[in-house]
Amino acid sequence: MGLAEELAQDALVAALEQWPRDGVPDNPGAWLTATAKHRAIDHIRRSKRLERKQEELAADLEVRQQAEPEFEVDEDLGDDLLRLMFVSCHPVLSTEARVALTLRLLGGLTTDEIARAYLVPEPTVAQRIVRAKRTLAAKKIPFEVPPEPDRAVRLSSVLEVIYLIFNEGYSATSGDDWLRPALCEDALRLGRVLAELVPREPEVHGLVALMEIQASRSRARIGPGGQPVPLLEQSRARWDQLLIRRGLTALARAEALGAALGPYALQAAIAACHVRARTAEETDWRRIAALYGLLGEVTPSPIVELNRAVAMAMAYGPAAGLALVDQIADAPALAGYHHLPSVRGDLLAKLGRHEEARAEFEKAAALTRNSRERDLLLDRAAKAGV
Known part of the structure; x- marks a missing residue:
């Protein structure tokens, strides 16, 4: 793993040195791959600790490089990044380690972003990544590209990685952008590439459905000043049909x-309830609450219950939702999760308990790392105290 990272960095340095002088090649990715291959061959040749098998490997790599077109791209999985995700999601690693390593190396997320996505301390994620590399x-x-049987085993981890990358883009955990x-x-x-590769896997289509529907609301989720716009306040005319x-x-x-x-198809079915409603008032909240109930049976989680509480409040009144929120308030996974006090504040405000609502919104604002969301929560806190 360390050598692979070094070779990738060397190829990028070479690009920074050569491209400004010679111009960007027609296929930058293939250029980087070929450069890294050449440097891998050079590294193997130079190493004083090579055994016979490594020498044979170097010779084999050189023969392949000469026999193949200079910038031939591996089409085995249709997408290089997706192929590398399957490689990173190796069965010798725990599920948590696979996802953390893949997100860090290939997904572009920082250790902090991964930690917040999983609601665990940042050092825990850092340790997972280090242990994964060592393993x-x-x-x-x-x-190498895993054979067909191994791809099926690793599919759930790959789906989780893709989903977490999407979530970080859809609601940034930190920074100035929502x-x-x-x-x-x-x-x-x-997700679309994966759906073409494994068309008989319902959860792949479920994840694609979820992401497509969620992404359709992106333009409506940001106001003129860049501030977040809650779902029920969004202009549905701006949703991407x-x-x-x-x-x-x-x-x-x-x-x-x-x-x-x-779980992905169930979440997609929930999202579909929103886009099928012509107005916010026409949303079938009872069906959404029932779907969250099914989701909780498939993947028990206090976060799922928190979302179910919101749906229950919309379907049966804020008191019903608040009762469910209070049942899960002490769940360890929700400690430091800013959506918990945010939801609680919203329900308290609807019940007329404004001072309590203000305190909850302020607590949520202190927990979030996203400046846009913090401003929104502080504004709600100020209005709740009026």
């Missing part, structure tokens, strides 16, 4: 495969 090195895991569109686009691209159609089509594919809906 891959100790086990001498090759950088959205990071490039991350959403990367996740959507990877093409993405909505793509999402509903992907959801229909997942449902048509006949298997029980998994």
